Amino acid sequence: MAPNPSLLNNPALDDWLTFGADETVTVRSGKVDIGQRISTATALLAADELDVDPGRVRVARVETGLSPDEGLTVGSQSMAQTGNAVRQAAATARRHLLARAACVLGVDVATLEVEDGEIRSHATNRRTSYWELAADGPFGIDVDPDAPLKPRTALRHVGTAALARGLEDIVRGRPHFLHDMSLPGMLHARLVRPPHYHALLVGLNEAVVDRLGAEGIEVVRDGSFLAVAAADEYAAVRASGRLGAAASWELGDGIFSGDVYEGLRGNEKVSLPVIDGTPAEAPVAPLEGPPADAAVTLEARYERPYQMHASMGPSTAMATFDDGRLTVVTHSQGIYFLRLALADALGMESEAIHVRHAPGAGCYGHNGADDAAFDAAIVARALPGAPVLLKWSREEEHAWEPYGSCASMDLRASLDGHGRIAAWSHETYSDTYSMRPHPGPDGTGAARLLSARFLAEPLEPHVPGPALGRHVGIHRNLDPLYDLPEKRLVKHLVRDMPLRVSALRSLGAYANVFAIESFMDELAAKAGSDPVSFRLRHLSDPRGRAVIEAAAERLDPAGTDCPQGRGRGLGFAQYKNSETYAAVIMEVSVGDRGEIRLERCAIAADAGEVVDRAGLAAQLEGGVVQAASWTLHEAVTFDRDGITSRDWDSYPILGFDNVPVFETVLIDPGRAPFLGAGEATAGPAAAAIANAVCAATGLRLRQIPFTPESVRAAALQS
């Protein structure tokens, strides 16, 4: 197994675990809990490895200077990195403390037993505890990445369905979110955003500014960045409306609002072949004619529009600027990177900035969190001494977050006379997914913060080069897991696309897997085969086969038990070809007006060793629901004058009226590396829906979203 970067970068045991005088254990990790329940899972792992009650395990909040720097909480890596690091830290601590206990008690270490932190030996009636021993001072040793773990049979908590940490506060309505923070002397801030990305502030009615000032409302202006701050939140809300009406904007050419799919084809682009999941800096081989043994050749184009994170709570941040030091509280998924980006953007030393995490509304991606942190910092710097809680409005959240990029996929494959795939080509055209404020060598972190472009001294928005890692960005899951004799895979990073984009849950995998798995069904039909056997014929990976078989056992896509008028469809992938294996089978019905109803859904997944059953199932099912929402409903709309998806009416999402009945099977392989699960079902879900609609109606939908209008249009064309 590859070494765990979290431990390589933060080897010291004391960084991960401390034993408190109040007989608690504090776990520190650098990954933030964004609803994926990483804190629940790490507490279970530490409790079991140490033999203490999970109630004694505290999971510290994540903050710069104190928490290990684990980079970003992204890519479904929380368990593989933090989970593994905390477990090894606990195993190291246990071994170390037991050796000390053996010395103190004068017994052989093999005779020691631990129960809820108390250490006893049958060789003596004396006893000690972790806390007594740890009171001697810090460990001063490194985490041993190979420290032996307790056997799985000795685990009491890992593998169970634990209560989610923090949930009791939430159901009681106790303050839990960053949005709920309240500090003495705090100011509430709201923004006045321009009409669109390219608009500039050219006039502001000073009389209005004066009137606001007379009412005790602060106006902060820096170039085209405009904000208000007031002691009362509602006063700030109203003032932002008044200030907005007092502003005049130079609109320029507006947003390019031609067809985005034409843009993906026609614009300038960087094109790279992808080999074994990794782009090669080499010319792209031309698409040759079908191989000599091709019996059938099939081509299809699949498309996915811009889609948004659309968190339920608008992005927010708290910032205080005091004595040259900046404190920021944020729901960013990367506090250390954010600190560097803020330092660059504000011309400060990063040591003068403290960033800590507090929960925001879920989004599983890069929404406005980092941008709001910068906004709050700009306001706080203008109003030193006062804590500033800045919140975006719903409109701003919808209109200004970085979206998931649109994408277009061209697939072509040939079948030989035995119904086997003889050749495969897949090209994906899309924009970047990596606009989180990574610092980068040239200070590009700052240029990725939204408001940087609007300041009096603006930074041009950063234009990233192609991501070249394995299974990242546009080419995530571009390489299918199937055994294919010949693959031609190409990524096209398209320039000059109209909307601001970044990482949306699963990045390119959603679109690529949607295309691959839809195409597999199209090929299976041509081969006269059923979806399950056709896939199994091309799949030797035993864990992949097992999830497909397990899902099909629950809800057979070819089953004769499928009610009349309904259809079932399968989608499968191993996330990044190295993380969780997931098969999703959806059963749908299609109404007379073209509305797709999700009736039942079977998920089978192998995510490695299961730690928190409930949390894992929630990630898999939640991934299906979110992807079903994207697939059935979502496309960001815009015109020259700006984004027109500005609220939940103009950007509807899936509701409780269309949630399938889930049956979720977790295949637990026993002691095996944790595999990232949070993004594993998104792509399979999209394809499962498309394939199910085809099974129910014969209509092949290739452009997301599958709205009733698009179903009716497809029916008219068929």
Next chain:
Amino acid sequence: MNAFLLNINGAVRKVEADPAMPLIYVLRNRLGLMGAKLGCGLEQCGACAVIADGERVLSCVRTVSEFEGRAITTIEGLAEEGELNPVQRAFLDAGAAQCGYCTSGMVIALTAYLEAEEHPDRRGALEALEGHLCRCGAHADVLRAVDRLLADGA
């Protein structure tokens, strides 16, 4: 600024507020009741729901003046002597939240439904959840909480 007498969670509270102020700002900023969430401010998402005279009401647009004389219950007022109410209990046991931003509104909506309905059923519960959006996709676990509640005859 006007003075208002509000009956909240069984106690009468006096607040000073702009009469045009939506109730949620009074709850959160005047009374420190942070349970109701501001999600949209447009009556579109359900995050800000409270119970007024037994009915689920959104608090992000309707003004404080409209609530005078009504019995308001927020999520903070659901537990009795610290005991979670059945809906809260079911949400906790079923793990019916991921980030939890939407949770308060849903707990309120289901509580109002179960208290008003003598013979609650799944369909009615689903209707009660209409207009309650969740982005994390916690729906399946929320519906498991609903099924538990109905099975327990809540």
